[in-house]
Amino acid sequence: xxxTTAAARPARQPNVSAxxxxxxxxxxxxxxxxxxxMARSLGDDRPVLSLAVLGLFxxxxxxIALWFWIATTGFVLAWRRCRATAxxxxxxxxxxxxxxxxxxxxxxxxxxxxxxARVRAMLKSLERTGRAGSFDFFLLSDTTNPDIWLEEQWHxxxxxxxxxxxxxxxxxxxxxxxxxxxxxxxDFCERWGALYPLMVVLDADSLMDGATLVELVRxxxxxxxxxxxxxxTLPLGDRSxxxxxxxxxxxxxxxxxxxxxxxxxxxxxxxxGHNAILxxxxxxxxxxxxxxxxxxxxxxEILSHDFVEAALMQRAGYKVxxxxxxxxxxxxxxxxxxSYAQRENRWCQGNLQHARLIVSRAMPLSNRFHxxxxxxxxxxxxxxxxxxxxxxxxxxxxxx
Amino acid sequence: MDAVADRDTSEVIAAPxxxxxxxxxxxxxxxxxxxVIALAATAGGSQRSDMERFASYCLNEAxxxxxxxxxxxxxxxxxxxxxxxxxxxxxxxxxxGRGAANAHVAWPAHDEAPAAVRRVAASFDSLAPMPVPASxxxxxxxxxxxxxxxxxxxxxxxxxxxxxxxxxWGVLAxxxxxxxASRK
Numbered sequence: 010x011x012x013t014t015a016a017a018r019p020a021r022q023p024n025v026s027a028x029x030x031x032x033x034x035x036x037x038x039x040x041x042x043x044x045x046x047m048a049r050s051l052g053d054d055r056p057v058l059s060l061a062v063l064g065l066f067x068x069x070x071x072x073i074a075l076w077f078w079i080a081t082t083g084f085v086l087a088w089r090r091c092r093a094t095a096x097x098x099x100x101x102x103x104x105x106x107x108x109x110x111x112x113x114x115x116x117x118x119x120x121x122x123x124x125x126a127r128v129r130a131m132l133k134s135l136e137r138t139g140r141a142g143s144f145d146f147f148l149l150s151d152t153t154n155p156d157i158w159l160e161e162q163w164h165x166x167x168x169x170x171x172x173x174x175x176x177x178x179x180x181x182x183x184x185x186x187x188x189x190x191x192x193x194x195x196d197f198c199e200r201w202g203a204l205y206p207l208m209v210v211l212d213a214d215s216l217m218d219g220a221t222l223v224e225l226v227r228x229x230x231x232x233x234x235x236x237x238x239x240x241x242t243l244p245l246g247d248r249s250x251x252x253x254x255x256x257x258x259x260x261x262x263x264x265x266x267x268x269x270x271x272x273x274x275x276x277x278x279x280x281x282g283h284n285a286i287l288x289x290x291x292x293x294x295x296x297x298x299x300x301x302x303x304x305x306x307x308x309x310e311i312l313s314h315d316f317v318e319a320a321l322m323q324r325a326g327y328k329v330x331x332x333x334x335x336x337x338x339x340x341x342x343x344x345x346x347x348s349y350a351q352r353e354n355r356w357c358q359g360n361l362q363h364a365r366l367i368v369s370r371a372m373p374l375s376n377r378f379h380x381x382x383x384x385x386x387x388x389x390x391x392x393x394x395x396x397x398x399x400x401x402x403x404x405x406x407x408x409x
Numbered sequence: 410m411d412a413v414a415d416r417d418t419s420e421v422i423a424a425p426x427x428x429x430x431x432x433x434x435x436x437x438x439x440x441x442x443x444x445v446i447a448l449a450a451t452a453g454g455s456q457r458s459d460m461e462r463f464a465s466y467c468l469n470e471a472x473x474x475x476x477x478x479x480x481x482x483x484x485x486x487x488x489x490x491x492x493x494x495x496x497x498x499x500x501x502x503x504x505x506g507r508g509a510a511n512a513h514v515a516w517p518a519h520d521e522a523p524a525a526v527r528r529v530a531a532s533f534d535s536l537a538p539m540p541v542p543a544s545x546x547x548x549x550x551x552x553x554x555x556x557x558x559x560x561x562x563x564x565x566x567x568x569x570x571x572x573x574x575x576x577x578w579g580v581l582a583x584x585x586x587x588x589x590a591s592r593k
Contacts, residue, residue, distance in 0.1 A: 145542075179541045200544040299551035321552050371555025398580045405587035 236327025277375025
């Protein structure tokens with residue numbers, strides 16, 4: 010397979026393509042009558058202006074309608090899964106052995122008390138499952154603040170004294186922070202990746218239940234073609250109004266969207282950079298990142314590496330799935346608007362970098378959809394502003 | 410010291426602290442470490458991370474020297490560490506350093522110096538909780554991203570933003586003009 014001339018086409022589930030066309034048909038059936046009503050309300054006075062408003066309306070409404078139908082599909086699937094779970098269907102026997110799995114926690118100037126508190130919580134949860142022996146934690150520190158670095162070492166030494174199995178938690182600090190988190194993970198893969206068939210990538214503020222971790226490993230062991238299994242994350246932790254709003258929205262809508270997206274994507278799912286399990290050898294061999302041509306902000310080092318790594322994994326012939334039924338997977342959300350804006354600023358640049366990858370024939374089609382989703386998540390805001398401004402202008406022109 | 414500074418933290422803290430912690434206890438080592446850090450501060454050190462690594466180096470070297478002295482009467486590990494620190498810093502203030510730290514080594518009272526030195530040497534060579542497992546290096550190659558459309562990057566970004574801002578500003582100005590005209 011030549012990755013530069015043809016995208017890999019991994020085997021798809023038989024009915025997914027037909028149902029995807031159904032979703033698009035429903036989307037078009039929703040957008041067309043709305044567009045007709047909009048066109049009639051615009052009038053013929055200023056055709057260029059009216060055309061611009063209509064064009065923006067069609068683009069924006071199509072995107073909303075598409076996700077509405079995906080969420081609706083997710084609702085139906087989640088309801089059917091609830092009924093199946095209640096009836097006891099789908100229960101699977103436990104595997105005898107689990108593959109050795111590394112749990113990676115990249116850390117960058119985080120509060121060591123909270124990081125190690127989460128590690129302790131996950132260790133205890135794993136011990137309750139009786140499978141803790143299959144997991145090793147790796148705290149991969151890129152901390153640059155010397156005080157935080159020393160505190161990390163102290164907390165690690167304290168944890169070592171508490172643990173029954175001292176080798177359960179390892180600590181490594183890079184002296185040079187090359188390529189940020191992606192480089193941090195790459196350093197692990199190059200040094201210890203050969204020791205662990207599977208690795209779970211978390212963020213410093215991530216938390217996962219032990220049973221969920223065990224189930225992730227079990228599913229990876231049962232399907233050798235599964236290269237990456239992402240869990241949908243629920244925000245938790247902070248109690249500010251912004252955090253509570255995010256937590257509420259995620260609880261209300263997140264599960265439905267995850268189910269719908271999992272179904273829509275099939276084996277061409279996406280990776281969100283954390284709370285996911287990956288096949289280490291496949292990741293090391295096929296998911297190394299190269300820089301985008303050109304300079305920043307749209308070229309150079311890829312900031313949002315997760316989307317690209319998922320595309321590379323699928324291009325290599327592995328499945329990338331979303332485990333929408335595993336809900337005990339959490340992360341902390343920004344509690345204040347400035348911290349939220351700071352994170353969004355970083356994500357905005359990272360997602361806009363993917364714009365050029367949408368037209369790259371070396372990327373699988375399903376992952377190009379994820380790239381488009383990421384780009385539109387940020388481009389839609391100025392498009393909405395333009396739509397509202399042009400609409401007001403059209404109305405004022407008509408009034409005058 | 411430069412070689413130590415460039416290595417990962419894992420290697421720096423594993424070598425001296427692990428075995429010495431097992432031999433003497435963390436509190437004793439902390440006392441010695443604080444004495445060395447105080448000496449380094451006197452010599453002009455300011456970065457705590459550098460002084461912590463310097464202290465680790467001095468402990469390591471002191472343990473090696475104590476083990477190397479064999480059957481001869483060995484100085485206490487504390488004095489040895491301060492001696493190493495003094496030499497590294499170019500100072501000759503062992504007594505001042507000890508006085509500043511106000512610390513002492515809780516050495517076992519009934520053990521003779523050679524036995525204590527042998528214990529330090531043995532613990533130095535023994536296995537200790539290592540921060541990282543032995544590595545098995547492999548290469549993670551960068552993958553091609555395919556043919557990508559060229560853009561002028563920074564120039565394109567700046568010109569696009571400037572153009573878009575002019576259009577938006579023009580639209581807003583016209584909206585305001587229409588609004589004021591309609592009020593009249």
